[in-house]
Amino acid sequence: MNQKQINKWYIVFTFFILLMLIFPVFSLGNYATPLILGMPMSMAWVLFWILVEFIGLVIFIRLDKEED
Numbered sequence: 001m002n003q004k005q006i007n008k009w010y011i012v013f014t015f016f017i018l019l020m021l022i023f024p025v026f027s028l029g030n031y032a033t034p035l036i037l038g039m040p041m042s043m044a045w046v047l048f049w050i051l052v053e054f055i056g057l058v059i060f061i062r063l064d065k066e067e068d
Helices: 003-020 041-067
Strands: none
Touching: 003 041
């Protein structure tokens, strides 16, 4: 992958994560009743997407280093 493709996929990935954390899609995980590791579902939802974002950023950093 060249630098332009990496940048394009990074922007798509960032907007996807943002979409998961704002109103229309966030309502899928906006519940308090099921506790996951002692956290309400809404907090677990946000934590899950933060972990997905971290893993994605590690992958993009590795791809970027391979390109240099």
